[in-house]
Amino acid sequence: MRVFLIAVTSMIAVAVGAYYGLNLIQKPADVAFAVSGARLDAPGQPGG
Amino acid sequence: MFKAALIALLLAAAIPTAHAQAPSRQEAPASGFNPTATEVKEQDLLNALSKVEGRISIPDTRAATLIQPAGQTWRDYRRGPLLWITAAIVLGMMALLTLFYLIRGRIRIEGGRGTRTVLRFGAFERFMHWVTAASWCVLAVSGLNIVAGSRVLLPLIGQDAFSTVSGWLKYSHNFLAFPFTSGVVLMLLVWVRHNIPNRMDLEWFRQGGGLFGHRHPHSRKFNGGQKAVFWIVVLGGGALAATGFTLMFPFYITDVTGMQLAQIAHGGVSLLMIGAMLGHIYIGSVGMEGALDAMNSGQVDRKWAAAHHDLWLAEVDAKSTPSGHPAE
Amino acid sequence: MARVKFLCDADRCIDCNACVTACKNANEVPWGINRRRVVTINDGKPGERSVSMACMHCTDAPCAAVCPVDCFFTTADAVVLHSKDLCIGCGYCFYACPFGAPQYPKLGNFGSRGKMDKCTYCSGGPEGADGSAAEFAKYGANRMAEGKLPLCAEMCSTKALLAGDGEIIAQIYRERVLKRGYGSGAWGWQTAYKETVNV
Numbered sequence: 001m002r003v004f005l006i007a008v009t010s011m012i013a014v015a016v017g018a019y020y021g022l023n024l025i026q027k028p029a030d031v032a033f034a035v036s037g038a039r040l041d042a043p044g045q046p047g048g
Numbered sequence: 049m050f051k052a053a054l055i056a057l058l059l060a061a062a063i064p065t066a067h068a069q070a071p072s073r074q075e076a077p078a079s080g081f082n083p084t085a086t087e088v089k090e091q092d093l094l095n096a097l098s099k100v101e102g103r104i105s106i107p108d109t110r111a112a113t114l115i116q117p118a119g120q121t122w123r124d125y126r127r128g129p130l131l132w133i134t135a136a137i138v139l140g141m142m143a144l145l146t147l148f149y150l151i152r153g154r155i156r157i158e159g160g161r162g163t164r165t166v167l168r169f170g171a172f173e174r175f176m177h178w179v180t181a182a183s184w185c186v187l188a189v190s191g192l193n194i195v196a197g198s199r200v201l202l203p204l205i206g207q208d209a210f211s212t213v214s215g216w217l218k219y220s221h222n223f224l225a226f227p228f229t230s231g232v233v234l235m236l237l238v239w240v241r242h243n244i245p246n247r248m249d250l251e252w253f254r255q256g257g258g259l260f261g262h263r264h265p266h267s268r269k270f271n272g273g274q275k276a277v278f279w280i281v282v283l284g285g286g287a288l289a290a291t292g293f294t295l296m297f298p299f300y301i302t303d304v305t306g307m308q309l310a311q312i313a314h315g316g317v318s319l320l321m322i323g324a325m326l327g328h329i330y331i332g333s334v335g336m337e338g339a340l341d342a343m344n345s346g347q348v349d350r351k352w353a354a355a356h357h358d359l360w361l362a363e364v365d366a367k368s369t370p371s372g373h374p375a376e
Numbered sequence: 377m378a379r380v381k382f383l384c385d386a387d388r389c390i391d392c393n394a395c396v397t398a399c400k401n402a403n404e405v406p407w408g409i410n411r412r413r414v415v416t417i418n419d420g421k422p423g424e425r426s427v428s429m430a431c432m433h434c435t436d437a438p439c440a441a442v443c444p445v446d447c448f449f450t451t452a453d454a455v456v457l458h459s460k461d462l463c464i465g466c467g468y469c470f471y472a473c474p475f476g477a478p479q480y481p482k483l484g485n486f487g488s489r490g491k492m493d494k495c496t497y498c499s500g501g502p503e504g505a506d507g508s509a510a511e512f513a514k515y516g517a518n519r520m521a522e523g524k525l526p527l528c529a530e531m532c533s534t535k536a537l538l539a540g541d542g543e544i545i546a547q548i549y550r551e552r553v554l555k556r557g558y559g560s561g562a563w564g565w566q567t568a569y570k571e572t573v574n575v
């Protein structure tokens with residue numbers, strides 16, 4: 001039982017770690033599909 | 049001669065009709081230039097390549113695919129065969145196991161439990177097993193929810209609640225993929241040396257694994273059935289990780305056609321694995337007395353070990369010091 | 377009510393992207409998302425054609441059939457709308473869509489693509505509240521509720537892109553082809569509606 005609980009806890013820890021890890025490489029569409037020099041303002045701000 | 053005459057006759061008959069049917073667009077266009085002679089035709093492109101692609105002026109390269117009718121084939125697979133296969137495997141396997149339980153009942157330790165135990169799985173072995181097993185269960189449930197949840201759970205709890213639940217299940221599927229994959233890799237490293245198939249496994253299968261009679265074929269640490277489970281987990285899990293990570297990083301390594309195929313492969317392999325694992329879960333819990341101990345405390349009844357893993361027990365005993373394990 | 381459709385007359389489209397710009401502006405579509413785009417086939421070769429494409433609002437829409445949370449709704453005009461409240465951003469609709477219409481605010485991993493966005497035929501969202509600011513922020517303009525057609529077609533500089541009752545736009549196209557003597561057909565119609573415009 002003890003090993004089982006440790007296993008479930010570390011499983012959740014790895015999953016949460018993966019969540020933060022993946023968020024680092026996640027790109028919003030406005031950055032991913034940008035071409036340099038096309039904008040005067042910060043990306044992702046419609047009309048801004 | 050006769051044939052030639054017939055052809056000539058047919059041709060002569062055909063020409064006037066062709067004229068009569070010719071739509072007015074066959075007349076020369078006002079400009080005198082007829083673009084239909086060279087222009088691209090949708091149907092030709094679809095016939096040749098099964099999709100229509102071109103040039104776009106935006107950075108999103110996926111937008112260059114103008115038409116891919118295969119999406120409709122994928123739709124038809126998902127709302128037809130996939131649902132039937134899923135129902136057949138999940139419900140069919142459960143029915144089969146219930147039937148087996150009714151006929152064979154719980155496989156008991158003959159003569160009841162003994163008093164002495166032996167260590168079968170160390171803490172690390174149990175740890176990696178449960179990391180894999182726990183994440184697998186959530187992956188299976190969340191995966192099945194993607195396939196059939198809108199037909200099973202949605203009518204019960206309504207759209208809003210179902211969308212919330214599915215959102216969380218989807219997150220858990222994506223992120224539990226990492227502990228699951230790590231667990232599979234660990235099991236491969238730690239257990240592969242016990243799982244090389246050999247002649248003894250053939251004999252084990254020939255005797256039906258002792259599932260039906262009262263005889264127990266010889267076995268070392270893992271018997272033929274357990275080796276099969278090991279390879280299903282390693283190869284199936286590996287295939288699921290490969291296709292799953294392809295899905296998780298959409299369009300990094302393939303195009304829309306590849307994504308559809310990866311989806312079909314991932315769903316198919318996962319269903320096979322779910323079928324096999326239901327059997328594994330059954331025999332490891334309700335199906336057999338004493339089996340769960342191996343993954344719970346790690347200590348199994350010596351009588352259970354002697355029945356199911358006789359050669360392994362002998363090896364363990366031979367290795368241990370006489371003081372640790374007094375002779376029988 | 378009418379069964380509305382889009383029809384792009386590829387023999388008139390000049391790849392000017394006015395429709396794309398009109399759509400972006402009318403719906404305040406964020407950067408990186410293209411509800412409408414122009415694709416040029418056989419670029420630079422004889423017989424090159426450009427086709428403006430968005431959501432075709434298919435008959436028996438594939439996106440709706442594969443959505444795991446069943447969040448699509450078809451309006452009385454046969455416009456295919458989806459609820460951004462229910463969408464879980466799984467991306468399945470993009471795999472099923474024959475025309476690449478669904479768009480996502482985030483790329484990268486599956487778990488967090490954000491709420492899908494696509495052409496609404498300028499019909500706002502499926503939740504009602506026609507023309508409200510909340511609807512506009514989430515789904516864009518609701519010109520249909522004001523009795524107006526999608527702005528892309530309205531602003532097409534060559535009138536290549538037609539929007540409206542499927543029967544009527546098919547008739548307009550048919551007359552054009554008869555008059556000028558050629559036409560490369562109604563692109564996507566066979567796939568989206570299982571019918572073409574016969575001339």
Ligand code: HEM
Pocket residue numbers: 184187188190191192194195217218221222225226228229285288289290291292293295296311312314315318319321322466486487
């Ligand atoms: C090994 C790592 C795995 C990865 C990276 C992975 C990834 C994915 C992804 C990205 C999807 C798309 C839907 C979603 O995101 O929710 C998916 C679907 C699915 N997964 Fe997994 N998965 C993995 C393991 C598994 C396992 C172990 C099972 C079942 C035992 C499973 C069963 C399914 C099923 C049934 C679907 C739905 C397939 C379909 O819609 O046709 N997956 N998986």
Ligand code: SF4
Pocket residue numbers: 430431432433434437438439440456472473474475476477478494
């Ligand atoms: S074009 Fe794509 S998004 Fe639009 S209705 Fe058809 S399948 Fe759905």
Ligand code: SF4
Pocket residue numbers: 439442443444445446447458462463464465466467468469470478492
């Ligand atoms: S991305 Fe949203 S709308 Fe598209 S299939 Fe998934 S849940 Fe449905």
